[in-house]
């Protein structure tokens with residue numbers, strides 16, 4: 169059982185203790201009556217009723233004692249966030265005031281809402297589907313403009329629109345096949361068979377196209393990590409500072425300056441990026457520095473892109489080749505720094521197998537090309553600002569992969585002339601999978617998990 173659904177619930181929509189005003193939201197059939205009992209105008213008379221969607225000024229009182237000066241808005245069912253009667257009380261943010269007002273309602277039988285419970289009611293009452301609810305959570309968590317735009321597109325139905333379109337196609341194929349189930353002696357006529365085959369192929373390619381946007385969608389939503397590795401003193405921390413736009417890390421000309429992992433999140437070309445600066449890789453007797461070096465190496469497995477930086481004004485250190493062997497070729501870029509120095513002399517042949525960029529952090533040259541190189545490595549430049557990307561959630565991706573497999577099973581069974589019942593089964597499995605995106609067929613434990621991730625008041 170997820171949440172009980174017929175009681176009236178209350179929670180702050182905003183974080184109490186921060187800012188000037190806190191919004192308390194009540195949802196459920198008792199909301200209006202209970203607020204009317206405690207809401208007085210400036211002459212300290214009770215309001216007899218409230219018009220829906222109008223702001224009212226007044227005082228919340230408890231047994232004749234005024235608790236706070238507030239604004240109240242009533243949203244009559246079904247034109248509200250939850251589709252139930254909703255009343256918002258906009259009160260002052262004092263922790264004491266907020267607690268006192270909530271207490272008044274709890275004493276009258278109102279329950280404190282669980283995280284995600286208002287949105288769950290909006291879902292249960294059919295105002296939004298599940299992918300819309302998930303998009304609301306994404307929007308709240310969005311760290312960059314592009315991530316918030318992506319969430320907003322999903323909220324407006326970009327993903328569910330596609331899912332409903334897929335379902336319609338499957339339903340019409342199913343209708344044709346089911347029509348034949350009642351006449352087992354009849355074979356599917358050529359014309360129908362051709363149209364089923366064509367529809368299914370087209371559908372498969374649309375599902376594939378949607379899936380192909382996932383990598384970019386995931387990066388838009390969650391960003392990616394950029395790990396900076398290299399020998400000591402090559403300019404790793406200087407690059408971090410340049411990208412972040414402030415002196416975040418200590419920079420000195422003493423090799424071994426950085427010891428710990430330093431990470432900062434920035435936005436480049438709209439993508440949220442976590443830049444990770446590390447200790448220079450070398451053998452050292454200093455246990456602190458050694459620990460720093462192993463921390464640096466531990467990041468390799470999880471980083472999305474790895475910059476390996478060398479100092480082009482120094483003779484090529486052969487142990488660089490050893491370092492590079494640790495790095496996954498598909499995720500790493502070689503950067504030669506300090507190209508401003510007169511003794512800069514880097515022999516490309518030494519690393520000719522790798523994509524490489526010459527830069528000067530000091531003079532900020534070559535850095536924009538490097539950034540483009542990083543985005544290329546993640547295939548982001550080519551599809552920049554692509555409105556067609558609608559898939560960013562692992563759950564949705566896994567469902568579409570399952571749906572694709574069921575459709576493949578179907579078309580194979582169809583071409584091998586399996587029974588109509590068997591064919592219909594594959595199509596129903598595909599429909600069932602799609603319903604988990606929009607919420608019609610999502611198991612309760614997954615719903616619990618999704619709504620449990622919301623913050624209080626949502």
Ligand SMILES: Nc1nc2c(c(=O)[nH]1)N(C=O)[C@@H](CNc1ccc(C(=O)N[C@@H](CCC(=O)O)C(=O)O)cc1)CN2
Pocket residue numbers: 181191243246247248249250256295
């Ligand atoms: N004061 C306040 N600000 C807020 C919210 C809120 O609930 N209260 N929101 C959320 O927490 C967000 C806005 N989202 C909302 C989404 C739907 C409805 C709503 O009432 N929808 C109805 C009626 C629409 C209409 O009036 O045309 C519906 O879709 O049927 C309200 C807010 C952000 N700002």
Ligand SMILES: Nc1nc2c(ncn2[C@@H]2O[C@H](COP(=O)(O)OP(=O)(O)OP(=O)(O)O)[C@@H](O)[C@H]2O)c(=O)[nH]1
Pocket residue numbers: 398399400401402403404405406407418419420421422423424425426427446447448449505506507508509527528529530531
């Ligand atoms: N000429 C020149 N000097 C640079 C450049 N980038 C960094 N430096 C200098 O190189 C020295 C080392 O820079 P850091 O950024 O501390 O190097 P690091 O790789 O973080 O060093 P560790 O933390 O010791 O591993 C500093 O004196 C920087 O000012 C560059 O592009 N050109």
Ligand SMILES: [Mg+2]
Pocket residue numbers: 404405406417418419425426445446447448
């Ligand atoms: Mg450093």
